[in-house]
Every structure is written in structure tokens, then in C-alpha cells.
Amino acid sequence: MREDWLRYSCQMALPGFDERVQGLLQAARVLIIGAGGLGCPAAQYLTASGVGTIGIADYDVVSESNLHRQILYDQSDIGLSKASTACHRLQKQNPGIKLIAHQVKITSLNIIQLVNNYDIIVDCTDNFDARYLINDAGVITGKPVIYGAIYQFEGQVAVWNVANEDGTWSPNYRDVFPQVNAAQVPNCSVGGVIPTLAGIIGCIQANEVIKIITGTGDLLAGKLLTFDAYSMQSRVIKIGLTTKTIIKELNTTNEALTITADEARKGLASGNIVLVDVRTDQEHDEINIGGLHFELDEIADNLGEFSEGKTYVFYCSSGKRSAEAVKLMLDKAPNITALSLEGGLGKWKPGVKL
């Protein structure tokens, strides 16, 4: 055995895992998009197992409310880039591999170029726009996508877009969910998530990555795994052998216009801005910085409350739901000026009252 591979001896003892197979891991290039609840454990185990090149793409910084499930980050990392913090930390775990931080927000303009440098894409994101973008980029460039998603106690994992032997491709995200109305499906900041589920699903994603690279076991291709951490029941749903979708180009990324906390505060002081809280009633009761309040799924029924000539700054806890709200306004009431508070209440310095 190569002396520097002593660290892998307990996985090379697996039936069929010889030096050649460890060499496949060493040669593989895996891109993890999203370094949050799913990306942290997935990156941790792919690093430990010796995947030779791991890219981690995330434009966000560590915030305190991440720490209950994003286990690569310390309390002292709050405010630092997730991608570079994760890479720095993982490099110490395994100095024998190459870790590359991509501190960018993926869009239709940059994803193809990013993906072209890798063999396999791991979807660890937390919103539908990113999931469709990653899926479509995987289909267009012919690379498998290892999908994972979580909400409360339930998780999903699937392997999209694997080349079949007859030249066809296995199903992708759009075969199962052709489109989604994001405003109707709450995310983890609304409905919560149990941290251990993020660990379980992220590790299952890493497990499928290792299986693809090494040609081991039965992949979740053409299947969707659902896992329930409440009842401990899991099931594998068969989707089919080949995709029925045709994806030729990316949908153009539709960005919500944002405003920083500093700018919003100045605008408020000069009376030009109306704040709009899109969090739940319960969240609003706990922290209320003034202005209007409609839960995200109530906005469409209350468009009459918004007037032209004013600037509405939508906010939530992290900036995700408010970005959805701004996109919805753009669609339903394009004459209203709507901006999303960047970073949400997390960036609105506590203790400074209006």
C-alpha cells in the first residue's frame, strides 16, 4: 500500500476497495453547492474518504442561527465566509486532497463554467431556484447531481441524471417536480429542522457520491429516498429508468433587488422607506422593528396595501423569504418598488431601536 494511504486502510479493507478504487476517489472532482446543514457533513465525509478535489460553493457568511446544524463552523467563525472557512478547516483534516472555495452566488451566468471543472455535483442548497438551476446545469453538461433536501423531520435524497448504458439518462429533478411555487412551501427558518436530520441526509449524499465514483452498490438513480427522523421509517420510491424531460438551456436567474441594512436605515431616517415583515405572526411578535406585516403566503392577497411612489423594504430573518416576496411583487405588481433586506434581521444590529 502507498504509505500516504495508511489513513484509508479501514475503507480499503472493504470487499472490492483496493488501491485502484482508492485511486478513483483520489482522481475524482466533486463540487458541493451550499455549505450549510447538508453541505457541512457531506464535505466532511468526502474529505475524510480521500476525494482528491473538492470544490465548495457558497456566497453566504456564517450566522449564529446556522450553528445548531452547520457543524463545520465555530462560534468564532460568525461573519466569515462559509466556503473559505469550511475549506480551511477540512484541509487540516486531510492535507492530502485539494479543497477549492468558490465564494460566489450561482446564477445562470456562472454555473456552467463552474460545473465544467468537476465530475459530480452535490446539491446541498436551501431554495428551489438553486435546485432547478443545478439540476438543469447537470443535465446540460451531462454530470450527475446528488440531490438532498430537508424540512422539519423529513429528508429526501436522489441521484439525478446518470448515464444509462443504452445512451439514455436517468430521471432528473424536473421529472419528479416539474415546477414549484416557492411561496407555498415553507423553508427551515419557518418550519424548523432537526439538526441530526441534516447530518443523516448530508452523509447519505456523500455515501452516494462515493458509490458513484467507486462503482459500488445500488445508486439512488431513478429513485427518491424519503427518510423520516420522527418515525424512523424510510422508503425508496421508484421513479423510472429514463428521463422524460428535455432541458436545453438554463432559465435566466431572476434576482431580487436587495438593500443593505445601512442603506435601509438611512432611507428610514429620511422617511422614504416602508418596512414589510414577511415572517410568521409568532416571529413578528417576538421581534418587531416596525412597518407592515404580511406572512409570505398572504402577500398575494394584499397587493392593494402597496402604493406606487414608495419604496418597500421586505425583510425576514435571513433574507431568503424576503427575496421570494420581492420576486412575487415583481411578478404580480411590477409598478411597486420592492427591495429585499440583505441578510435579513441577522444584519439589522440588535439593540438599535427605531
Added chain:
Amino acid sequence: MREDWLRYSCQMALPGFDERVQGLLQAARVLIIGAGGLGCPAAQYLTASGVGTIGIADYDVVSESNLHRQILYDQSDIGLSKASTACHRLQKQNPGIKLIAHQVKITSLNIIQLVNNYDIIVDCTDNFDARYLINDAGVITGKPVIYGAIYQFEGQVAVWNVANEDGTWSPNYRDVFPQVNAAQVPNCSVGGVIPTLAGIIGCIQANEVIKIITGTGDLLAGKLLTFDAYSMQSRVIKIGLTTKTIIKELNTTNEALTITADEARKGLASGNIVLVDVRTDQEHDEINIGGLHFELDEIADNLGEFSEGKTYVFYCSSGKRSAEAVKLMLDKAPNITALSLEGGLGKWKPGVKL
């Protein structure tokens, strides 16, 4: 919300997870025994979720071949205590909880005292002796044991010894496996283990701990979960509602006598010692430091090869299989002097030929 609980906001958003429930986590005292493949992820997620007091018991030090699955340790931690390295690292992740390193080998003499300081025991060990000892200590002290075990691609999880409402207790390890011949069941250094499985099973153990403490969901009490990372099939086997075993006292821990690498080397130089390799033929072909060679399960058939008056030093890669061999010799051939090489080949300095 308490301001220092902002980090838990995404789990407190779960249905039923309010401040009272987070307070239950804060008040809980959990002992993790074994800081290896299962203990690392279990400790990581219990730390992140805010369990107020976490003890980590492990007498071992980090070795290079641990790093492919024991994700709390860096390359630079090789040779350091696992328990204290893990606690040091996790304390940075969550400064708001208490982490206690127990750098001891659990035995029938110390386990009751250790367990008495905690509410829940998590069995993350890697050998049958420890599993029976922990199980029995849990039954005797009336504390639940969250059991996890892995081999190759398959894992098991169960929650033993939970108090039922009618005063009875749920089944324990001895209800399912009354006794085991350890020499017949290979461990991970022989058969290997896929690192992601350790992550999945360790996270499922942490998940059951959180469920017990918070009173959430359906526990794996009276059940055994099996998970196959190769086929992605998992099943929950019903064991029964109440235990049928009676456990009143601990079996006395039967320690294999050991010898350090330095002492063994001196003994070899003076001709008093015969080395016995108990690893597989394949391992023996790769590294051979001389002496006899019988695989662990072949020793019982070759007792005639050992003579009184000589000192036999059994060795394997880590010292685990050789300790089993010495216990077997003690049982089957008590007149033969048998010692186990402490730390195995990992402590036998490479490059020094005999």
C-alpha cells in the same frame, strides 16, 4: 427568546420545540462512550443542538487509520487523546455547553460510577466486551442506552432499557444477542467500513438522544433498526415491549495482559519472545515483522503449536484482535504465557527491521 438561544432558533421553530423543550436539552447530561467513527458525529450533533452536559469517554489516542471516518480529528492530532481532543474542538463549536473528557478505559470497576453522573448513555464503542458492559450498567442503573454498531456497509441502531409506563423496562442488548463469540465476528479493521455509514449511524444515535430528551417522535425502543448503505434499504425489526432478561450485576472485566512495543523489542533481542501475527493472510503479506501467523479464528485449531516456557506476543494492527487472541488463549490454554502488543503495529515504529 433568551438572547443566547438565537443559535437554536431553527430547531425551536419545529412544531412543539419551544423554550421549555430547549431547556430540557440544556439540562440533559449525556455520556458518549467511544469517540471513534460513531462517537465523533454523535458528539458533534449533540453539541450543536445544545445538550447542556456531554461526557466523552475514550482511553485511546488518534491514529492515522482513524482519520477516514473519525471526522473530529485533524492530521496534526495523531497521537493525542481522543476524548480531550474531541472536547477541546467541540467546545469551540458551542461555548454554551459543558464538555467533560473521561480519558479512561471502562471496566466493571469504574463504569457504574461514571454512568451515575449522566442521564443517558450512548454506546459508540467497537467491541463486544464494552457493549455488554455498557448494556448491563445501563440496566443496573436504570438509564437508557442508545446503541449503534457498524460493519462494512451495514449498521444497527436501537434504544435499550427505556422505562415503560407500567414499571417494566423495554428490551436490552441481551434480549437480542444473549452472548457473542467475538472471535467469529470480524471488526472494521478486518472487514472494513465505509466512512459515510459511520456518519449516518452516529447521527441516527444523536437523533434518538434528542428524541428521548425532548419527548419527540417514535423511539427505537423495543426495536432494532438495520441500515444498508449499499442497497439503501433500511428496516425496523420489532423486538417486543418488555425485557425478558434479569441483569443484577456486572461481569468482571477480563483484561488481556499487554506488553509495550519497547518491551517486546527488548525481549525479542534477548530471544525470550515469539511474535504471533493474528491478522489476515493479506495483511500479513503486506507487512510481516516475523514470528508465527494464525488468523484470529484459526488459533483455537492450532493450540498444539504453542509451548510452555516461551512468551508469545500476539499482535494485529491496533491491539484489538490480539487482545481477543490473548483472552482466547487464557480460556483454552491457560498454561501458555500470552501477551498482546499494546497499540498493535501502529506502535511498532515503521522502518525498524528486526
Added chain:
Amino acid sequence: MEVNVLAFGIAKDIFGGSSVSVSLPDDANTVQLKQALEEHFPRLKLIASYLVAVNNEYADEDLLLSTRDEIAIIPPVSGG
């Protein structure tokens, strides 16, 4: 006929429980099940797409259902 439908994810909130019983004409297919569900639970239609699994397989629109089938509604999940 009456079929029992298991709910996953946000469908649990929409149905108000982890399963719901639905009355369908005998020999109803997947489309008819979806129509009946969306009529009772208009929020389900608003999601725009969700997976119907029958006996752990993706159910095509014209698949005929029976009372013995295990039917599950699996909506999309976004979190990470």
C-alpha cells in the same frame, strides 16, 4: 371506493394529519385522485407539483387505483 393517502412534508400540514381518507369512483386513476385531493385541499394545488407514489412507485396519470394500494403524496422540500 375509499383510499387511504399518506402525507409527507408540507402535505401533513395541508391535510391536518399524516394520512387522509378519500372517496373516489371505483377504478379511479391518479388524475382523479389529484383532482379530489385538490378540491378538498386547495393549498395542495398551489404548490404546483407533487409526487404521487403508489406502492412505492411513481404513479403515472392514468394508473388505476385500488383500495389495497399504499398511496403517498410527497411534495417538494427546499431546505438544506
Added chain:
Amino acid sequence: MEVNVLAFGIAKDIFGGSSVSVSLPDDANTVQLKQALEEHFPRLKLIASYLVAVNNEYADEDLLLSTRDEIAIIPPVSGG
């Protein structure tokens, strides 16, 4: 009758595959199954104890088996 027995863990190595077919007298019970398996595969007996699950439930020694049962042999696992 012939019953199909699924193997877990080290039982896969002992049986030489992930399942094995076993001939039993009609109305055989769990003890008879174990005896038949241990006769064919002496290493199974050496383990000292293993779980027999029938239709995902712990099988008592006197449980009567049928050809339709899903039978699994689950040996202990030590790794961590």
C-alpha cells in the same frame, strides 16, 4: 417446504450471498430453521447468538414458519 432466508452482516459471508433457500418440513418453527441453517453453515452456530426476524418481527423459538414469510438472519455487529 422451501423458505428464502435473507442474510445480514457476517451471515452474508457465511451463506456466500445475500440470501439462501432452505428446505424445511411443513409447519417448521424457528428452532428447526436455526438447526437446519447451523447444520449447513456450522460457522453460524459459532457466533453464539443471532437474531431471526420474521416479517420484521423478532421470531420466538416456537413461531411456525410459512413459505410466504420474509425471514432475515441478523448477526451481531461490533464495529464503531
